[in-house]
Amino acid sequence: MYNNGKQKIFKYTTSDVHQGTFLEKKITNIVIRFIIKLNGKLDIERFKQTVQLTIEKFPIISCKFYEHFFSAEWKFQEYPIEDFVVIEENKNNNEETENELLMKYYYKDLDYKNGPQVRFAIIQSSDHDSLCITINHMICDGVGFKEFLYMFCDLYTYPEHINNYPEIGDRSYMQLFKNLTLKEKWNILTTDMVNPFKEVHLDLKGDLNRPFVEIRSLTEEDYFKLKEYSKAKGVTLNDLFFTAMMRTLYNIFNRTVGIICDINLRKFLKDKKTECITNMSTALDCRVGDEIGDTFEETLNKVSKSLGKQKNDITCTKGDYLLEIFRQILPYRLVKFLLETFTPVCSFEMSNLGIIDKSKTLFKNVQPTSVIFSGSTVCAPIFEFSASTYDNIITFSVNLYGTPEDQKVINDVLDNYIKELTSII
Template identity: 35%
Template structure:
């Protein structure tokens, strides 16, 4: 229950930046997750688990307020009833699920989390939308793990409470670094504002969001992992290689690809001290030539990404962003960021593994799950990948026309074909 007064929470630098992405029509600020179960969830237990999770992460029941001297999150009395909706349908109409999945979180008229439990013939689908202003994909996964853990534990312990996690600032990374590492960050060069001018020729339609999906099944994903291991590479390297080669086919030139990196890797247990955004971009630039074969491109990608991943200076961009909002008045800081920050026209994000051991709703088996990021506005384009139980899900999200959707499908088919011809 809320107290008889509403509490405010500081909006952190990344919260504000995600808000500005929407203002500048780069992308909306909604993260998406879907899980399909082999049976039914206990609706009342799920409601209680959500209620407990809100107390751990109270920003969920807040709305964003930019009208004050410094923007903040203010509690607005939203409850679990505002968050979860249950519907039962007679057949698995995908349009019903898509219609919900494409909705946006409204920062100014919360809550910042929305859940729909859809029951189709005694089998449940759980659709969860989270404000990207509150957290990145890794933070969203941490929230989902917590929610499922609460759901599992309250079956036998009605008084179960999860541990509160409050620190949402970048200092949770910096405080774990040595003086030498901090010096490297301070004097390091970060090329996060230089991107290609290459772009997909899209029409855009702000009234027509869509998410196009492709799956790489278990058998092929195991083959992909084996291929990567034999070449001392990562699955991420393989995906980037296919991406660069397909873009070369489409545009006739190598495209520099910004890749999202989770900065929690610099925290001892790789877990945030709060649910928040803790990511930045690494830049994969392999030069002007891809090489003739997939393996030649892979060699260049692996070499570049190993160099990028070993450079701790990537922390500098988020540290600088936080400093700007800490030092300058909000209007000045916002003006600096809006002027200086350039978003890539073509990007890549590997959301990574959704851990089936941590995402366990008691005895309710999840048979399929994936996560995808925000939906882009024309002309921005991003390929996202998430993996659950050794099935990889590729997704491209866009506000666009049917012609745009056709182009996205051509791209995804080419991507799958590139893997098929080179890896499997």
């Protein structure tokens, strides 16, 4: 029905194993999501047809994941359209009920072994609709999810654009490594691995039955002031975000804390594009030594130096390259064992999901009034923080399975973070 006789089996990638391991070890729920509030009504039949077009070009969203000893793969499965598109009516026709229904699907997990790998929940009010779109992190990272959303919006608006999109290609990190010279590969393999962080955690108890999200936003005025400040200092907005968090955590622990930074590896690819929607990111260690400095600017200089020397150096992909080599020569179960055994789990992680292009998120003549783009829900004591920007509004979010006391801890961290970040404007 959807696949039109095209390829129906897709090889696993190391990212698939990585994210699946995180889920099995109860580290995160590997679900990333958009909440989109619209200024009008969607054409439901057109929306469902767009889902079918999207499956035709990106059939892995309609697959089950199968694991064997020697291999693992995604196999295409035909699902009823109702498994992809869920529609609920906002019977009270108020914002409170709308938000409750959106969050109902925001917290609802996906079953990667049985599929499908994406869900569109449409909440219908009398004069407008809202969407909660959730996707399996095994399928794509944050940048890939944006590409998926842009493709979906384009096909909803212009279904004749279906032929503008290529068939699904190589999803693995090998598309990054296969075009490197022998010298570049050798440099990656011989680079020193960074020693793990010293463990330090927030005082979080955790509750797997109680997911919550805490969100903070900055105004458009704040956004432009931060951009102006970053330009004047010759740093990125991401450097400012990390600096504020570094100072916030120092105030909590009275010592410097290492933070993992997710970076997009597409910049190392030809045309800076992957062959298809996929995961193409890795993590950097942001460390500033034993002291953060007395002022924000002093900490900023340390953070910018730490991240700057890593983010443009392809040797940061050593772990990913080794795993790709192992994937080529070792049985699947052994690759999975290596990932489970040797992949460190870091206490603090930050991910800047970037700017969501307003011009590419139109549903024909219906446009968003607000967008929240958020990462996975993690388990205590891990703290994962994400940032995204839409229409010059910066949104920060933390998703956690935790107790009411944990939520208070997260609230305090975010309040202090915003105070640190806005201290420079």
